[in-house]
Amino acid sequence: MHTGQPQTVEHVVEAFVRHLRHERGRSENTVRAYRRDVESLLGSLGADSETTTQDAMGALDLAALRGWLAGASAAGAAPTTLSRHAAAARTFCAWARREELLSVDPSARLRAPKREKHLPPVLRPSQMTRLLTQDAEAGQETPVELRDHAAMELLYATGIRIGELVGLDMDDVDQGARTLRVLGKGNKQRVVPFGGPAAQALEGWLRRGRPALLTERSGPALLLGARGGRWDQRQARATVDAALGALGDTSASGPHALRHTAATHLLDGGADLRSVQELLGHSSLATTQLYTHVSVERLREGYRRAHPRA
Structure with missing residues (x-):
């Protein structure tokens, strides 16, 4: 990136963002988050977009990193946010050292608060049944309603992420085998199965919904927005939020609640941990093991309610 000019x-x-995208293969969500974090870090040093690299990097040391994290903590940032801040700073500093923008990596001794491990909210099977049948009760006949039902x-x-869902193309679906080819984090592909109800909802969308919304803008996208383009992730999140809110008896919110619920119900039903890990696309089994804590906690709660000597 050096041109001889300051x-x-x-x-x-911008060079760091290109590194994240093209060399590290990070998702767009991660790229956006790390960009904001690095801009915040450099801004805390008094740098703006026109500050020279030499001036900005000259002020970047361990004390500056710690001060930046302390400021974020004082402003009320959650431990998970602070952990991401630290990860972004470490990635940026390692890259800057490699590019010879830093003489040493000041983040080598940087520590951030450990991320809290909490039990994710999940829906009971009866709640999932209500969630997936409330569209049918409402008629479920317009193209948008057919799409929303298929998406839910x-x-x-499948337990896929919302970004993976809206990124699906037509040729990612094998209706005969009832599988989806999903592009996950780190551009890793996996194949996930789906069952009869999802297949029926998907067929309804493809037969009566998608053709009604199809335009020149649609391309190969599986799920379309009201104007014919690929369904926007923010709109998809809003759809799931609205459906969960309509239940009225759960604190679960957002598409990740359905991912948590799918994983927990699989484990409750006897699926092995490795299979669930592969289904969800987790790179580490430790991430999947969080759902075993959910299942164990549910078992413990049932035991406390039912056993006379609990």
Whole structure:
């Protein structure tokens, strides 16, 4: 990235973003989050987009990193956010050292608060039944309603992320085998199965919903927005939020609640941990093991309610 001319902070940030996308293969969500974090870090040093690289990097040391994290903590940032801040700083500093923008990596001794492990909210099977049948009770005949129903069924049937769902193309679906080819984090592909109810909802969308919304903008996208383009992730999140809110008896919110629920119900039903890990696309089994804590806690709660000597 060196051109012989003084580089500005803006140039550095853009080069770092290219590194995340093309060399590290990070998701767009991660790229956006790390960009904001690095801009915040450099801004805490008094740098703006026109500050030269030499001036900005000269002020970046361990004390500056700790001060930045302390400021975020004082502003009320959650431990999970602080943990991501630290991860972004470590990735940025390691890259800057490799690019010879830093003489040493000041993040090598940086520590952040440990992320809290909490039990994710999940829906009971009876709640999932209500969630997936409330569209049918409402008629479920317009193209948008058919799409929403298919999306909800697929999210619960497969446990895929909302970004993976809206990123599906037509040729990612094998209706005969009832599988989806999913592009997950780190551009890793996996194949996930889905069951009869999801297959029926998907067939209804493909037969009566998608053709009605199809335009020149649609391309190969499986799920379409009201104007014919690929369904926007924010709109998809809002759809799931609204459906969960309509239940009225759960604190679960967002598409990840359906992912948590799918994983927990699989484990409750006897699925082995490795299979669930592969289904969810987790790189580490430790991430999947969080759902075993959910199942054990549910078992413990049932025991406390039912056993006379609990």
